[in-house]
Amino acid sequence: MLQVNKRTSEINRQFGDGEGSAQNTLNFYIDILRRQFPSMFAIVVACLLVALLYLFTAVPQFTSTASMVIDTRKVQLFQQPSMMGDASVDSGMVETQVEILKSENISLAVIRDLHLIDDPEFTGSGSGLIGAIAGALSALFSTEQSPTEFEQTRKALERFQKKRTIRRIGLTYVMEIGFTSLDPGKAARISNAIADTYIVDQLEAKYQASRRASVWLQDRIKELRTQASAAQKAVVDFKTTNNIVDTGGRLMNEQQLAEVNSQLILARASTAEAKARLDRMNDIIKQEIPDASVADALKNDTIVKLRGQYVDMASKESIWSAKYGSDHLAAANLRRQMAEIKKNIQDELRRIQESYKSDYDIAVTREDSIKASLNNVVSESQLTNRAQVQLRELESNAQTYQAMYDNFLQRYMESVQQQSFPITEARVISAASTPLVKSYPKTLVILAIALFAGTVLSFGVALARETMDNVFRTTEQVDQIIGANCLAIVPLIARTHSATLLGDHSKRTEGGTKSDLLRYVVDKPLSRFAEAVRSLKVAFDLSSAGRQNRVIAITSTLPNEGKSTLSINLAQLMAQGGARVILIDFDLRNPSLSRALLMDNRDGLVQASAQVAELDDLINVDASTGLSFLPAGLTSNLPHTNEILASQAMGDLVDRLRSKYDYVVIDMPPLAPVVDVRVTSSYVDSYLFVVEWGQTKVDVVQHKLRSLPEIQEKLLGVVLNKADIRLLARYQSYHGRNYYQKYYARYGYVE
Numbered sequence: 226m227l228q229v230n231k232r233t234s235e236i237n238r239q240f241g242d243g244e245g246s247a248q249n250t251l252n253f254y255i256d257i258l259r260r261q262f263p264s265m266f267a268i269v270v271a272c273l274l275v276a277l278l279y280l281f282t283a284v285p286q287f288t289s290t291a292s293m294v295i296d297t298r299k300v301q302l303f304q305q306p307s308m309m310g311d312a313s314v315d316s317g318m319v320e321t322q323v324e325i326l327k328s329e330n331i332s333l334a335v336i337r338d339l340h341l342i343d344d345p346e347f348t349g350s351g352s353g354l355i356g357a358i359a360g361a362l363s364a365l366f367s368t369e370q371s372p373t374e375f376e377q378t379r380k381a382l383e384r385f386q387k388k389r390t391i392r393r394i395g396l397t398y399v400m401e402i403g404f405t406s407l408d409p410g411k412a413a414r415i416s417n418a419i420a421d422t423y424i425v426d427q428l429e430a431k432y433q434a435s436r437r438a439s440v441w442l443q444d445r446i447k448e449l450r451t452q453a454s455a456a457q458k459a460v461v462d463f464k465t466t467n468n469i470v471d472t473g474g475r476l477m478n479e480q481q482l483a484e485v486n487s488q489l490i491l492a493r494a495s496t497a498e499a500k501a502r503l504d505r506m507n508d509i510i511k512q513e514i515p516d517a518s519v520a521d522a523l524k525n526d527t528i529v530k531l532r533g534q535y536v537d538m539a540s541k542e543s544i545w546s547a548k549y550g551s552d553h554l555a556a557a558n559l560r561r562q563m564a565e566i567k568k569n570i571q572d573e574l575r576r577i578q579e580s581y582k583s584d585y586d587i588a589v590t591r592e593d594s595i596k597a598s599l600n601n602v603v604s605e606s607q608l609t610n611r612a613q614v615q616l617r618e619l620e621s622n623a624q625t626y627q628a629m630y631d632n633f634l635q636r637y638m639e640s641v642q643q644q645s646f647p648i649t650e651a652r653v654i655s656a657a658s659t660p661l662v663k664s665y666p667k668t669l670v671i672l673a674i675a676l677f678a679g680t681v682l683s684f685g686v687a688l689a690r691e692t693m694d695n696v697f698r699t700t701e702q703v704d705q706i707i708g709a710n711c712l713a714i715v716p717l718i719a720r721t722h723s724a725t726l727l728g729d730h731s732k733r734t735e736g737g738t739k740s741d742l743l744r745y746v747v748d749k750p751l752s753r754f755a756e757a758v759r760s761l762k763v764a765f766d767l768s769s770a771g772r773q774n775r776v777i778a779i780t781s782t783l784p785n786e787g788k789s790t791l792s793i794n795l796a797q798l799m800a801q802g803g804a805r806v807i808l809i810d811f812d813l814r815n816p817s818l819s820r821a822l823l824m825d826n827r828d829g830l831v832q833a834s835a836q837v838a839e840l841d842d843l844i845n846v847d848a849s850t851g852l853s854f855l856p857a858g859l860t861s862n863l864p865h866t867n868e869i870l871a872s873q874a875m876g877d878l879v880d881r882l883r884s885k886y887d888y889v890v891i892d893m894p895p896l897a898p899v900v901d902v903r904v905t906s907s908y909v910d911s912y913l914f915v916v917e918w919g920q921t922k923v924d925v926v927q928h929k930l931r932s933l934p935e936i937q938e939k940l941l942g943v944v945l946n947k948a949d950i951r952l953l954a955r956y957q958s959y960h961g962r963n964y965y966q967k968y969y970a971r972y973g974y975v976e
Contacts, residue, residue, distance in 0.1 A: 260955040261687035268686060272679030276671050287409035288390075288664035291416040292655035293423070295319055295398040319398055322651070326391045326400065326423055329382065334422045335415060336381050342374070346407055347381035389419070399654070409659045416657035427649040442637040449630040456623035463619055485599045492592040499585035506578045510571070527573050535566045695923050697916050698956045703943045706923055707914075707930060712764045712942035713757040714918065715791065716950045718742055743821060746794045747801065747850060753950070758794050761913065761944065762802075765888075768911060768941055775883050776910045777941065778811070780893035780902050782926050786917040787946040789818045792892040800852040804887040807844065807853040812894040813866035813901065816857035829858030834874045840881070853886070871904035879908045896929045896936075903933055911941040918948035 258265070295318070325331065341347045372380070390403040402419050406412040542559040549556065697703060700711035741748070746755040768774055779795070781788040789812075796808040809830060810818045819829065823845065832838040833855070845854045869875060882889050891909065894901045902912075914936075916926060930937055 256956070257684075257687050257691055260952075261683075261690060262955065264690065265680075265683035265687050268683035269676065269679035272675045272682065273672065276675030280666055280668055280671055283666045284407060285663035286405050286407055286665040287412050287660045287662075288403050288405045289409065289412035289416045289657040289660050290401055290403040290655075291420045291653060291657035292394075293400045293402060293420050293651055294654050295322055295400070295650050296652055316396065319393055319400070323391055323393055323400055325426075326402065326419065327386075327389075331419060331422050331426060332382055332385050332389070333378070334426070335418045336378065336385060338422070339415065339418055341385065341415075342377045342381045344381075344411075346411075347384045348372075348377050389415075391419075402657070404657075405664060409661070413657040413659045417653075420653050420656075424649055424651055424653075427651060431649065439637060442633055446630065446633050446637060449626060449633055453623065453626035453630045456619070456626045460616070460619045460623050463616055482599075482602045485595060485602050489592070489595045489599055492588065492595050496585070496588040496592050499581065499588045503578070503581040503585050506574065506581050510574050510578060528570055531566050531570050531573070535563055535570070538563045538566070696919050697921055697923060697926070697945060698919055698953070700945070702923070703916070703945065706927060707943055709914070709937075709940050710764075710942045712913075712944055713760045714945045714948045714953065715757040715787070716753050717918075717947040718745060718754055742790050743793050744797065746798045754794075755798070757944075758791070758798050761791075761795055762798055764942060765911065765913075774910045775887065776879060776889040776891065776908065777913055778891040778893045778902070778905060778909045778911070779913045779915060781895050781915040781917070781946075782897050782921055782929050783917075784815070784895050784898065786895070786915050786921060788895070788915040789821075789892050791915055791944065791946060792890055793818065793822070796852050796888070796890040797847075797850050799888045799890070800847075800850045805853075805885070806851075806888045806890060807855060807882055807886045808890045809855045809882070809892065810857040811870065811891045811901070811905070813857055813863060813869065814894055814899055818892050819856035819858075822854060823856055827856060827858070829856035830878075831858040831863065831869065833858070834869060834872065834878050836874070840878070855882075867899070867901045867904050870901050871907075876908040896933065897925065902936065906935040906939060909939065912936055912939050913941050914943045915946050916943055918945045919952070920947070 336342060336347075388405045390401075390405075392401050393399070394401055402416050404412050404415040404419070406415065538559050542556055542563065545553060545556040545559065551557075697706075700714070703709065703711035745752065746758050749755055765774070765777055779788050779792045793808060796806050800806040808818075810816050811830065812818070813831065827843075828838050829843050833840045833843050840855075843855060843858070845856070846852070847854070863869065879889065891905075893905070893912075896902055914930075930940075
């Protein structure tokens with residue numbers, strides 16, 4: 226219970242050093258969680274209960290989804306590339322189709338096809354408990370007539386659009402169409418109906434565009450047909466006038482020139498080929514035996530066969546020569562056969578050479594003949610060059626008009642074909658099916674949201690409570706705000722009736738179970754309360770070392786903070802230790818301690834200071850503890866109590882008691898209501914300041930102590946009184962109940 230006495234500057238410096246650290250911040254939030262855990266837990270539980278109530282009352286809804294793709298591929302069986310110049314499918318086009326699906330035209334078409342204006346889900350008061358209540362209130366206070374068909378349609382459209390979801394899946398060409406309804410089958414039907422209506426709308430749009438294009442093309446085709454006919458007639462008339470014969474779209478002399486030129490090119494190529502074969506054959510004849518590639522290139526079976534025989538014999542001859550010698554009869558016989566084969570090969574090659582030479586002569590003769598024919602055709606074509614220039618111009622005009630006519634005619638046929646076989650880029654790849662599981666409300670999601678919201682709300686409430694909790698609860702607050710040491714935290718004790726201290730002690734307990742607060746340290750010496758009071762005595766004794774410190778005054782900021790109870794228990798504890806102790810009631814405005822300890826109204830402090838009675842006759846002594854008590858006396862007719870306490874006689878009286886007793890404990894009045902405490906600083910050695918835990922406001926204490934510097938100079942320390950130990954453990958765990966109970970368990974301690 227005893228706090229280590231540190232200088233205020235040291236305490237403040239240590240507090241400030243850790244304030245900016247991350248660990249200090251983390252500890253701050255952990256402390257908030259520990260202190261405010263019950264309220265936070267209650268808020269979280271309340272949010273979960275609200276979520277559960279909503280889950281039990283909400284009507285389940287089902288969502289069915291269909292998938293549609295914008296396909297870039299076209300069906301080419303009946304449809305050629307569109308005359309309207311179909312735009313390529315890109316991201317912007319897909320987003321455009323998504324907006325078309327969301328348009329009112331599609332929605333209204335589905336509403337009409339499925340007769341949704343007759344469905345109570347779309348035109349009724351709503352679903353669930355909230356919807357039923359809203360519908361009943363609307364029907365109760367509404368005086369309007371029945372809604373028109375237009376109003377019902379708009380109402381159905383509004384609810385339809387709220388329940389419909391259309392989105393593009395990623396960066397793909399796939400669109401997802403979803404619809405949420407109370408009936409799973411209805412959700413699937415509407416999702417599929419949206420997809421079908423969209424496809425029908427696209428087909429209708431293409432049909433209308435093709436029909437308008439066909440009407441325009443018909444007029445344009447008639448005009449082009451007339452222009453093309455006139456141009457063709459001009460070409461025919463010019464050919465007739467200039468005796469130009471056209472064969473296959475070309476003039477005859479041009480055709481002849483082209484044909485003769487082509488023949489000359491082929492003849493030259495044939496001559497060059499024949500000469501190349503002849504030259505190659507001349508080179509081959511120079512070889513005794515042609516190699517395998519040459520023999521294969523000639524494609525002559527005789528040469529190939531003879532060469533194969535020659536190679537086999539040469540192999541055998543080399544073997545026989547190596548084995549029996551080159552003069553052996555068999556080897557010589559093989560060499561004669563090889564010479565015969567070589568002669569046959571040369572004869573066959575000469576025959577082929579003669580054939581190639583004959584082909585070359587024929588090719589040369591043919592080339593000369595074609596050259597002569599070409600010269601004749603060139604001479605004739607020069608005569609019609611001027612006519613051909615004008616003819617080409619006429620033919621170009623005719624071809625242009627004809628091409629335009631053919632192009633527009635083709636486009637017209639495509640338009641007619643598209644009207645007969647309409648095809649769209651969109652197709653359904655996954656039809657909506659009846660969902661088996663509800664999509665809303667999602668139990669886990671709702672509970673997770675409620676848990677998250679409850680956690681955030683509870684933490685916000687906890688922070689707000691911490692911010693607005695402008696009272697003293699921890700020793701650190703005392704050190705930081707007041708600048709004084711917190712000497713002890715005194716627990717809250719259940720109050721019983723007050724028995725007479727200086728009389729019959731058999732009246733000190735009620736029913737034999739509850740002790741009197743005014744004698745708690747005597748009746749419960751091992752209690753936590755007694756230990757806290759004991760720490761105050763130790764702190765007072767330590768502060769007395771090296772200086773005279775016998776008179777201690779106990780005060781508080783406001784009444785009912787427990788200063789009187791603490792004063793008498795501290796005095797009793799000192800007296801039990803064998804010291805000479807006197808307790809004085811200085812609260813002349815409200816001498817509660819005198820009334821509690823003495824049943825009758827007797828003379829006391831006032832009379833002693835006025836020397837109207839002997840001091841020894843006014844002092845009352847407790848036989849069990851040896852504590853002396855000087856009551857306040859008769860104070861009912863004293864308008865200026867501060868003057869009495871500030872008088873020289875009162876100072877002399879305290880000095881007499883200081884010399885006679887080891888401890889002089891003074892029960893002072895509170896600081897806020899009266900100024901009596903301020904005038905006692907001249908003869909009081911130390912002040913003990915009592916602050917009620919969790920009740921006394923910080924700003925009140927700061928204001929009073931700041932205005933009383935003479936009290937601050939002699940302030941021994943602060944006592945946090947009436948602390949709820951159970952709640953205190955949330956603020957400072959080392960002040961919890963368990964530490965003290967475990968230590969004194971062997972003594973049978975009970976708080």
